[in-house]
Amino acid sequence: MTGKMTIALDAMGGDAGPDMVLPGAELASVRHPDLRFLLFGDGPRLEAILTKYPRLKGRSEVRHSEIAVGMEDKPSQALRRGRGKSSMWLAIEAVRTGEAQGVVSAGNTGALMAMARFVLKTIPGIERPAIAAIWPTLRGESVVLDVGATIGADARQLVEFALMGEAMARSLMSLDRPTVGLLNIGVEEVKGLEQVKEAGRLLRDLGLPLEYKGFIEGDDIGKGTVDVVVTEGFTGNIALKTAEGTAKQLSTYLKLALTRTLLSKLGALLATGAFATLRERMDPRKHNGGVFLGLNGIVVKSHGGTDALGFATAVDVAIEMIRNGLVAKIAADVAEINKHMDAFAPRAAVDA
The missing domain is CATH 3.40.718.10 (Isopropylmalate Dehydrogenase)
Structure with a gap:
């Protein structure tokens, strides 16, 4: 656009x-x-x-x-x-x-x-929308969804989340073929809830236009093991809030340690540049803006407690989604894969 x-x-x-x-x-x-x-x-x-x-x-x-x-x-x-x-x-x-x-x-x-x-309204073929967060990682950024819109999700819905997250990653990160992983309690195929294992089977067998890497665990999110992390909203929201709380906890520990003695204060002074880089990488305002995926329009949710810089970042996210035609990409992808999905897993059977 x-x-x-x-x-x-x-x-x-x-x-x-x-x-x-x-x-x-x-x-x-x-x-x-x-x-x-x-x-x-x-x-x-x-x-x-x-x-x-x-x-x-x-x-x-x-x-x-x-x-x-x-x-x-x-x-x-x-x-x-x-x-x-x-x-x-x-x-x-x-x-x-x-x-x-x-x-x-x-x-x-x-x-x-x-x-x-x-x-x-939702895009035709999308049963439930999802909220996607931009997550800072050791490799850069990943898209994580759902982080709170849908509590519980069946296999077909998780596949839809994967498609929507992959489209967002292509739009935001300029990736031709983002990697996708399903959040699970282990990487082995026998582990996890039945709907998660079934979603993994569908993502492997359907021949979708995405690069599915299999199951990932919680520590893989921060590592940036994949570009798109897929889960349902209850688990995703807990993961998000846990990460935010852990970041604040570590920041508090670090401040206390660096001001405890005269020697530690001197060390902090010498490491000023490194700490500035750390603050820049972990600044939540630089990663603000949750995208509501699956709707017939671009909707971005800014953190309620952010400041002007954080809100401007959320506006930046909205602009990127609009410029890259996110809604059209999702609609086209969903229309294409639903042809395959109905053959492998008719909606009525999956929902049962």
Whole structure:
């Protein structure tokens, strides 16, 4: 996709709302000179903040909305209260109508998924959408999905996740043939849940246009053993939160160790450059932006507690997905493999 692009922003989403979203949009506008924004939220409040950012103001249109979805709202409550009038709903609706090519929100994840699925619908052939995270690894980055959209998944759904993740990896990492692995409790084919073993059989036998590497274990995620890690949402979300917590734990341990004695402080001073590189590699703001895969539109979820830099990164992710035609790639791949899937594993049989 070339030319100007418009991104719809749920400006009221996240812990800090527009005080974080608009500075993040300003950073994104510097990185992408042709980018335009539709800003949905409290009109007077947004206009007041925009006076600080004349560049962004000149590239944005404010759309007033009366309701903001709360971070603690249940998805069902958010749907009932915000349907057709919340900043989140209206931002998603702009993608459906074609006014925007993608939407970014730092708001309530469950509500965003429920609204996006209701407004945009899933791509034909996709039973359930998935949330894909960009995971820093020793080799660079990997795509991990699902990290929270679907609790439990059958074999066919896991194969669909593999296809969607592979398409995202091609779009984001410029890889011709990303490698794919199924997260399991061991690499041996006899281990794991039946649906995971069946998904592995399908990925091996269907002759799909992806490079399936077999089962991988939890420590393979950080190693970057494969480009795409596939699991269901319960396991994926626990893995994601565990990794985030472990990173914070190690950071705290390191700070305590480096400030414990005068000698350790001197060592820290001498290693300043190395620690700066470490912080850069592990900065969660540089890997922010979960992509909702399987929908008829680009939806990116920013971490609710991020800052302007992190939100701008989420906008970057949305732009890459749009430019690389992610939705069309997934739709084409799914249509092709479903011909083979129905022969190997009819949906009714797999779902039973």
